[in-house]
Amino acid sequence: MTKHWKLKEIVLMSILGVVFGIIYLAFFLVGQGIRNVLAPFGLAPFGYEIIFGIWFIVSIIAAYIIRKPGVAFTAELIAGVTEVLLGTAAGPGLILAAAIQGLGAELAFALTRWKDYRLRILILSGIFAAIFSFTWNLFSSGNIALAPTLLVAMLVVRVISGALLAGVLGKWLSDQLAKTGVLRGYALGKELQKKREKGAA
Amino acid sequence: MISSINPTIKAFAIFIPGILLSFTFDMFTPLVYFLFILIVTFTMSDIPFLKWLKIFSPFLLVALSFAWMTILYTNQTFSYGEVLFTLFGIEITRGSMITGISLALRSLCFVCLSILFALTTNSTKFMLSLMQQCKVPPKITYGILAGYRFLPMFREELQILRQAHRIRGFSRTKGLKGRWNQFRRYSIPLLANGIRKAERVAIAMESKGFTGDTDRTHYHEMDVSVRDWLFFTLIVGVFFITVAFSYSLGYLNIFGKQF
Numbered sequence: 001m002t003k004h005w006k007l008k009e010i011v012l013m014s015i016l017g018v019v020f021g022i023i024y025l026a027f028f029l030v031g032q033g034i035r036n037v038l039a040p041f042g043l044a045p046f047g048y049e050i051i052f053g054i055w056f057i058v059s060i061i062a063a064y065i066i067r068k069p070g071v072a073f074t075a076e077l078i079a080g081v082t083e084v085l086l087g088t089a090a091g092p093g094l095i096l097a098a099a100i101q102g103l104g105a106e107l108a109f110a111l112t113r114w115k116d117y118r119l120r121i122l123i124l125s126g127i128f129a130a131i132f133s134f135t136w137n138l139f140s141s142g143n144i145a146l147a148p149t150l151l152v153a154m155l156v157v158r159v160i161s162g163a164l165l166a167g168v169l170g171k172w173l174s175d176q177l178a179k180t181g182v183l184r185g186y187a188l189g190k191e192l193q194k195k196r197e198k199g200a201a
Numbered sequence: 202m203i204s205s206i207n208p209t210i211k212a213f214a215i216f217i218p219g220i221l222l223s224f225t226f227d228m229f230t231p232l233v234y235f236l237f238i239l240i241v242t243f244t245m246s247d248i249p250f251l252k253w254l255k256i257f258s259p260f261l262l263v264a265l266s267f268a269w270m271t272i273l274y275t276n277q278t279f280s281y282g283e284v285l286f287t288l289f290g291i292e293i294t295r296g297s298m299i300t301g302i303s304l305a306l307r308s309l310c311f312v313c314l315s316i317l318f319a320l321t322t323n324s325t326k327f328m329l330s331l332m333q334q335c336k337v338p339p340k341i342t343y344g345i346l347a348g349y350r351f352l353p354m355f356r357e358e359l360q361i362l363r364q365a366h367r368i369r370g371f372s373r374t375k376g377l378k379g380r381w382n383q384f385r386r387y388s389i390p391l392l393a394n395g396i397r398k399a400e401r402v403a404i405a406m407e408s409k410g411f412t413g414d415t416d417r418t419h420y421h422e423m424d425v426s427v428r429d430w431l432f433f434t435l436i437v438g439v440f441f442i443t444v445a446f447s448y449s450l451g452y453l454n455i456f457g458k459q460f
Contacts, residue, residue, distance in 0.1 A: 008403035008404065011399045014344035015344075015351060018351070022352070035266070078348075086319060096216075173389075176389050180390075183396065
């Protein structure tokens with residue numbers, strides 16, 4: 001797998017992983033904040049679910065930019081390791097959680113044999129990551145002890161969040177980055193370049 | 202001292218109980234293990250108590266709110282036992298109380314293990330050890346190390362961006378739309394600069410002869426000694442002893458099944 005990756009792609013992936021690892025940590029506080037706001041309405045369990053998609057975003061960004069097998073998984077794993085190294089409430093199990101989310105995100109790209117990177121696949125990737133992480137959370141955070149109706153509602157919210165915050169926002173961020181021209185050496189930038197040349201011709 | 206334990210062994214030592222704890226739903230097991238980790242933290246490492254407390258205390262609140270939520274919304278498997286009291290029309294049973302407290306204690310265990318690892322591990326050594334003990338490809342480990350190096354730079358660059366905006370009269374805007382614009386104005390340039398640096402670092406590494414070959418020598422040799430394995434056996438062994446102990450006392454509960 002690593003043989004097909006160029007060094008600059010790996011360094012980019014690592015930097016994305018490290019940067020988003022910190023953003024992920026910050027979003028624990030955001031989640032807690034939303035939860036405190038929702039708590040009086042009895043909606044506390046949804047505090048984290050609403051923004052859960054954020055925790056998959058690096059998979060989508062890295063895969064969309066680099067477009068090679070294993071990138072979505074590895075970027076998420078690096079983000080998870082960063083979180084644990086900096087200290088997190090979720091504990092060392094977070095690395096495993098990150099790996100599972102990454103696998104979910106990777107699955108969508110694997111289904112298209114890592115060839116299709118249109119918005120719908122990115123959204124699918126966010127949805128898969130949401131479903132995978134939800135299954136893992138049933139055990140890791142003991143969600144299995146919650147009432148079934150609540151669990152279904154949580155899953156729906158998480159899937160929507162994964163589709164929007166990871167899929168759509170991830171694509172938007174990457175496209176904005178590509179417009180600045182810094183991605184010229186990577187698959188996404190090259191594709192943009194081709195489109196521009198076509199447009200000019 | 203824990204800071205001199207081989208980082209990979211240390212990671213596995215706290216990883217295994219961290220995962221296995223997720224399967225217990227009684228109060229006794231996580232409580233005993235939590236006390237054990239506390240003892241390890243303050244006898245075997247030189248983490249200052251105040252520093253530890255500063256990191257730990259916010260998570261106490263998180264754990265409490267988590268316990269509260271679980272107590273209110275437990276399902277049938279876990280709300281066994283007699284009803285203790287009713288709140289907002291929801292019956293709180295002994296089982297849901299125990300499950301809630303257990304989950305809170307468990308998350309405190311996670312936090313403690315995490316702090317223990319984060320405060321006693323040098324990330325460079327961790328990466329070196331991953332490369333040498335776990336055979337992680339050097340391309341990835343050095344890539345991650347380069348990523349870490351960029352962190353302080355991001356802070357500096359954010360400051361420069363802020364000052365540049367201020368000098369041009371872009372003050373803080375109010376409202377949701379203003380927030381969104383602000384996010385756009387900062388995030389894209391920050392990331393773009395990060396990517397530019399990543400590319401430059403990669404080119405520099407390659408031009409200096411870094412091939413990413415796994416068959417390489419290391420200036421800092423990381424080795425595994427008997428002490429590392431002793432630490433591993435202690436952390437993992439006590440977990441199993443705790444489980445066995447709580448089993449013999451009849452407390453052990455795995456996924457709502459009492460043993």
